[in-house]
Amino acid sequence: METTAAVLVGLVAALHAYILVLEMFLWEKKPGLELHGFDPALARATAPLAANQGLYNGFLAAGLVWGLVAADPTGFRAQVFFLGCVVVAGLYGAATANRRILFVQALPGALALAAVLLAHQ
Template sequence: MDLVAKVLVGVVAAIHVYILVLEMFLWRGPRGRAAFGTTPEFAAETATLAANQGLYNGFLAAGLVWSLIADDFAFAVFFLLCVIVAGVYGAVTVSRRILVVQSVPAALALAFTLLAQ
């Protein structure tokens, strides 16, 4: 992968590490509630579910980081596609904002990754 593609893959990985932190550790606090627009009561009731979602975002980040460390084109493409699909599903079922935050950066990273080959 070329440098621009690697930087974009790294940005997508960083976004997912941030989402992991929000969902696993900050969900009940003011930052987590503000990011997801939840009430203290809802956040308390759904903290376990959010932590589970955060873990999955961590797996996406780990796969993307591995693709950078191993310089593995196939891993990068696979995990970027996973992020795009997750973002599209989230946009359809939860909020269109997820498309912008998750799928658009991953699509850009995927485009540059494919162009670098």
């Protein structure tokens, strides 16, 4: 179960690293425009907000990587904390912005969190 948990945490970290790149660097380019359906003017107007969101997603990814490489109990605690943040952010985003965030962010975070907790019983 520890291997499964580590893989899931790594996948969630990779997802958030990708979100960082998308929101900070690709927002006004084809991948960002296609994801949100924004026209170039709206993408340009919202780019600073997206970059800020991307930076926070990078912090989540960094915290999860830290949790993977740190020895326990620090690694375990970091994973639980940052996965909890991922789940809360996903729930909030689904409630306030786009329901698909529930499945793209909150669900993977919750599955990884459950695996981490089960692996450390």
